[in-house]
Amino acid sequence: MEQPNTTESLTGGYLDMELLRFTTAGSVDDGKSTLIGRLLYDSKAIFEDQLESIERASARLGSEEVNLALLTDGLRAEREQGITIDVAYRYFATPKRKFIIADTPGHIQYTRNMVTGASTANLALILIDARNGVLEQTRRHSFIASLLQIRHIVICVNKMDLVDYDQKIFEQIKSDYLQNVAPKIDNSDIRFIPISAKLGDNVVEKSQNMPWYSGPSLLQLLETIEITGDRNLSEGRFPVQYVIRPISDKFHDYRGYAGRIAGGVFRPGDTVTIYPAGLQTRIKSIELGSKQLDEAFPPMSVSMQLEDDIDISRGNMIVKDTMPVVEQDLTAKICWLSTRPLVLGQRYFLKHTTHDVRCIVTNINYMLDINTLEKNYEKKQIGLNDIAEVQLKTTEPLIRDSYSHNRITGSAIIIEEGTNNTVGACMFV
Amino acid sequence: MNQYTIKHLQELEAEAIYVIREVAAQFERPSLLFSGGKDSIVMFYLARKAFYPAKVPFPLVHIDTGHNFEETIEYRDRLVAETGVKLIVGSVQESIEKGRVVEETGPEASRNMLQTVTLLDTIAEHKFDCALGGGRRDEEKARAKERFFSHRDVFGQWDPKNQRPELWNIFNGRKNLGEHFRVFPLSNWTEMDVWQYILLEQIEMPSLYFTHRRKVFKRNGQYLAWAPFMQLKENEKIEELDVRCRTIGDITCTGLTLSKATTLEEIVQEIAATRVTERGSRADDRRSESAMEDRKREGYF
Numbered sequence: 032m033e034q035p036n037t038t039e040s041l042t043g044g045y046l047d048m049e050l051l052r053f054t055t056a057g058s059v060d061d062g063k064s065t066l067i068g069r070l071l072y073d074s075k076a077i078f079e080d081q082l083e084s085i086e087r088a089s090a091r092l093g094s095e096e097v098n099l100a101l102l103t104d105g106l107r108a109e110r111e112q113g114i115t116i117d118v119a120y121r122y123f124a125t126p127k128r129k130f131i132i133a134d135t136p137g138h139i140q141y142t143r144n145m146v147t148g149a150s151t152a153n154l155a156l157i158l159i160d161a162r163n164g165v166l167e168q169t170r171r172h173s174f175i176a177s178l179l180q181i182r183h184i185v186i187c188v189n190k191m192d193l194v195d196y197d198q199k200i201f202e203q204i205k206s207d208y209l210q211n212v213a214p215k216i217d218n219s220d221i222r223f224i225p226i227s228a229k230l231g232d233n234v235v236e237k238s239q240n241m242p243w244y245s246g247p248s249l250l251q252l253l254e255t256i257e258i259t260g261d262r263n264l265s266e267g268r269f270p271v272q273y274v275i276r277p278i279s280d281k282f283h284d285y286r287g288y289a290g291r292i293a294g295g296v297f298r299p300g301d302t303v304t305i306y307p308a309g310l311q312t313r314i315k316s317i318e319l320g321s322k323q324l325d326e327a328f329p330p331m332s333v334s335m336q337l338e339d340d341i342d343i344s345r346g347n348m349i350v351k352d353t354m355p356v357v358e359q360d361l362t363a364k365i366c367w368l369s370t371r372p373l374v375l376g377q378r379y380f381l382k383h384t385t386h387d388v389r390c391i392v393t394n395i396n397y398m399l400d401i402n403t404l405e406k407n408y409e410k411k412q413i414g415l416n417d418i419a420e421v422q423l424k425t426t427e428p429l430i431r432d433s434y435s436h437n438r439i440t441g442s443a444i445i446i447e448e449g450t451n452n453t454v455g456a457c458m459f460v
Numbered sequence: 461m462n463q464y465t466i467k468h469l470q471e472l473e474a475e476a477i478y479v480i481r482e483v484a485a486q487f488e489r490p491s492l493l494f495s496g497g498k499d500s501i502v503m504f505y506l507a508r509k510a511f512y513p514a515k516v517p518f519p520l521v522h523i524d525t526g527h528n529f530e531e532t533i534e535y536r537d538r539l540v541a542e543t544g545v546k547l548i549v550g551s552v553q554e555s556i557e558k559g560r561v562v563e564e565t566g567p568e569a570s571r572n573m574l575q576t577v578t579l580l581d582t583i584a585e586h587k588f589d590c591a592l593g594g595g596r597r598d599e600e601k602a603r604a605k606e607r608f609f610s611h612r613d614v615f616g617q618w619d620p621k622n623q624r625p626e627l628w629n630i631f632n633g634r635k636n637l638g639e640h641f642r643v644f645p646l647s648n649w650t651e652m653d654v655w656q657y658i659l660l661e662q663i664e665m666p667s668l669y670f671t672h673r674r675k676v677f678k679r680n681g682q683y684l685a686w687a688p689f690m691q692l693k694e695n696e697k698i699e700e701l702d703v704r705c706r707t708i709g710d711i712t713c714t715g716l717t718l719s720k721a722t723t724l725e726e727i728v729q730e731i732a733a734t735r736v737t738e739r740g741s742r743a744d745d746r747r748s749e750s751a752m753e754d755r756k757r758e759g760y761f
Contacts, residue, residue: 275512284516319477451634456627
């Protein structure tokens, strides 16, 4: 039968995909790079000239096999030392979804990179070597995914080919994880898949070697896992980013509040409250470019016109439904990202949504051991890669939610004065 | 399926517009680097959407090697005339005449490397504290490590091993005097996303991206456009073929693809079927394994 000659049919439905962001963590030995390489290669996201280039580079580094890590280890220092220094972003698409991988090095001192990669992810992919089972590293990755409130965890039990595709080994690892790791984390959705990244079992296609496994292949799971429920659609939050004021006769009194919806669903006619002023008004229109919109929800970038002329600027928030917390003394989990330790009582910049303030850390409530999730109330020094719960005081009240309610209005970064480096990641309790 | 889903192109658009508005809010003197290629055309289109009905609150900056495709300059000038945006041109020819750079010689000579000096001089001359660019992480492996907000020191240099962590959608544009930022709102877009977006939004593109008959010659396995100032080597001969550009840069280093694609739909189909990256056709990236990283460290786009 002949297909109608529409844009959709000509582009194979590619205009109609959802976006899934996931993070991977693991060391070289887990086969993480092999797995990513396979996903990219089988979805045709690796091109011939890239393959040629990494073949050349692998040969020069004395490797007989093509080292797919060279695809993501883009910096010269990484290639020379055979290590991954930084988060690398990789892209691939199937007809169902487009994927962004934040590939992070798994070594212990790179907690900061894992936190960075996890901050934007919908899903975390964790690899376990079937021969080794659940290791300290597995726990650490899981705890970070939990800390950053990634709802979905996919545990790939890899190298099943090296344990004769033995169901018992897979089940043992699964029950070990469910008994010893899962109860400590609040990720709502944990899945297990037995795979061989090297041979391709259960990566793209279902494996013939593990008839006992009835679930989907990894790619099938990534293509179908439901992620829209991860966004907060019930509490309206719109941090004002920029005020659009055209200087023209045609748009004389126009004032558009531009920003990205952080929570809830906004519609023209809705009654909203402006924070911190506390004044109420209604939405006159919601726009993007010259187009009028009927509704706006996360993660859309829009601009709004309001019925009343209220003084609103960057850093204010347009709110609907439930009310946010407004406070100057805050409790937050923080991950420290700098080699220079945190100094109690010292001033730092703090950036929260579109709002810039200064802050001091007044107290360390406890330190968190990321390998065991045990709280340490004795230790009182926060250095690189440390995770702790602290008390913060800010120069102005923040309009915020708890991180578990809203990842955007519940997070902030700490910036060192002088160097302007980003030194801390905050998640409000 | 939940009614509050958003398609990948809308999400990428929303992210890019957010980043562009963040630049307007955080910097005093931003600018938008405009090469006349598809990425910078999409960037300017997004900027217009981000600030509508107001004008884009920053100028376009074109670093002109003098070795352009004529079509690029025609398109640029028409866009400027139609939208009323301010255009600033930094001229590599002037940098050569002032002795700031020395022209490469020989048949493989390119002004691509020289652009960095002109770019940094232009940024300094106009006191820009931020330059928006259309760079994408999927283009090249060194770019895969690039931040949305990428810090440059007083010498305009990039230090890839010492980048600020970038978490959630919070962008740290704080800097000291003399430093500047390069900001890449299209970081998460792929070549395919760019073309799909152009198709979806029906953005007008320069004719170079569609098939046309042109005098070309083959060098190092790729077709280059012939222009009067280009020296042919022995055994290189001029042919007339149906070609199009996948990327547009300086005419001396932009490889051409044999193509019959006359519409945006056909370009999207062609890219879906291709097995070579777009940068594979850029002679400037083929110079060495870390050509892009080296140029970026120096302050390249």
